[in-house]
Amino acid sequence: MSRESVKNLVDELRPQYDLSKLKGGARGKYYKRAIAGTNLVLIEPDLAKAFPDTDSVNRALRTLLDVASVAAGPARRRRSRPNKKLKRTAGKRRRLAASR
Numbered sequence: 001m002s003r004e005s006v007k008n009l010v011d012e013l014r015p016q017y018d019l020s021k022l023k024g025g026a027r028g029k030y031y032k033r034a035i036a037g038t039n040l041v042l043i044e045p046d047l048a049k050a051f052p053d054t055d056s057v058n059r060a061l062r063t064l065l066d067v068a069s070v071a072a073g074p075a076r077r078r079r080s081r082p083n084k085k086l087k088r089t090a091g092k093r094r095r096l097a098a099s100r
Contacts, residue, residue, distance in 0.1 A: 013019075043051070051057045 043057075051060060
């Protein structure tokens with residue numbers, strides 16, 4: 001803020017508030033605790049008309065999740081271990097034996 005705008009600010013604080021008692025507060029002290037139990041999502045106004053309450057949104061999302069899992073099918077499994085030690089091929093062995 002520039003100095004001119006700071007001078008033009010109107011003090012709207014009531015006279016009965018004692019600012020000396022407001023010292024020592026920690027900013028964001030309960031922030032993690034407040035967001036730990038909530039998952040707030042804002043939706044567009046047209047969707048808010050279609051889903052007016054929490055239950056309708058949860059039902060629709062559960063249905064979508066069920067349909068997506070059925071459409072995806074079962075997960076494939078790998079046949080071999082991913083960190084299996086590599087073996088030399090027969091061609092490489094022949095070249096090494098011939099060069100000796």
